[in-house]
Amino acid sequence: MAGLRREAPACTFGLADLVDLGRFPVGEPSSPGYRAVVDTARRGLRRVGCAVLDGFVRPGAVGVLNDEILERKHATHYSTQIINPYFHTTADPTYPADHVVNTFLERTSGFIPGDAWDPGCATDTLFRAPEVARLLADCLEVPELHCYDDPLAGLTANICDPGQQFTWHFDTNDFAVTVLVQPAGAGGVFEYVPDIRSAEDESFEAIGAVLDGDRSRVRALHLRPGDLQIFRGRHSLHRVTRVAPDSHPRHAAIFAYTREPGVIGRLARTRQLFGRALPEHEEAERRRVRSDALLD
Template sequence: MSASEAQLVEQVVDTGRYPLSDPASPSWVAAVDRARDDLRRIGCSVLPNFIRSSLHETLKREGEEIAPSAHYDVEVVNAYNIANDESLPLDHPARITWERGNAFVPRDHIPRQAIIHQLYRSTLFQRFLADCFELPRIHELADPLAGLVLNVVRPGMGHPWHFDTNEFAVSLLTQESEEGGIFEYCPNIRSAEAENFDDVREVLEGGGRPSRLALRPGDLQLFRGRYSLHRVTTVRGGTARHTAIFAYTERPGVIGSVARTRQLFGRVLPEHVAAEDRAVRVDQLLD
């Protein structure tokens, strides 16, 4: 840990509640214990006001400056982010589709001096997250586009029901919408061993009782999205919803697939093509 990194954390993070430089402190232990308990029970934990309130306007401004660089492509998708397969039974949940209208600013368009970029690379931040997820360590996604993104949901748009490709996700709300934009999720609706298509279909058809989160700027969310169906409801009003997504993995060198990268960013880089034959799945789930 360098002095500059410790200074960065001190300036950006509410270290009174989240002392990232002091893992032996009572505040660290309390924050980690609560996150672990939440993640074990419901697969989701929110660390409120993780970013100092004095920097919320800076977070918002930095997001607004890069949001025009987001790749927009309204497309028809299903919860598994796979191509429409007409050979599937008509009652299969993958046959239920919506328009996805959210957009992503890729990592190579996020300035290195931006708060979210500096935080993403912080080893103190990574050590804290690994402890919350009960992992020995985590690694930055090697993907030059998807490692760190700003998710932009404009008014009238939403991010429909889906599962993540990664086992865990870390996100930070940087700008909330005037209305809507609520995070909804169904914790552990499937597992690595069981798709539970009937339960998934019930939710996609408007049934079930999803949990709901009204996040605020500066809140850090830890989430196990591989097995929990989730969405962001339609944004209303005149303000877009912005969320920084920090992508980490349990093993180093992970790069997104060519198809998924093109879907999200409208382009692929040589790194994606080179990594295609080395891809390793953590399970045999549909997506």
């Protein structure tokens, strides 16, 4: 008779272990505490496209999240690339040489891909908790949110090792949710320029000014471990500044959600970010319908 195989525990962490439910009563949407969190986040998102739920992850659980990143750090796909704000890597001769489209800056950070996480680990539990998706949907004023179905880009961690930076760019997703797990000792600061472009206006001139060092509209976020950040990165230029060479690495867990279920990423961007793509990406590319005409 074959012996019973021991299954790995499906989930060893409950939400209460991970989230400070006193301050963030995620499962109680009609409670005053929940309403207060949502109202504050909505104000930030409306005003500057950014909201921070400070101390969302319990201090004790932040260490667990960091251990999970360290266990998977070997799976990080590092990209050393010179990119323009639209993630393009080659010049476009239809624009002048000094145009932002032809301005390329260094990106040296890496991503731990979605398929590196074990289902039921603390990071995955936090990402997939329906109560968290409900809270985020309420903050973002959308009817519902679904975990991004992309097998690589749904749940990731952005790794910036000493000396690395993630230069100025726009995201392809409308918004991103980030939990800062380990800040750098020096550098590694998230900076952004709220709503510098819109679906109707690329605002090349304003973007060029920022790339040239204009700090007048730049905001810097000094996040602490366990802070959850909701950020609209499609229209807000942003970056992670260079981590000091003598600092420890910066680790951030990134949770991607979509308004519709079953959404998956672009083939070229997937290859760029993760160094590979899966058959699902090729299939999705064939079916894709664009939602706007922005450069990317």
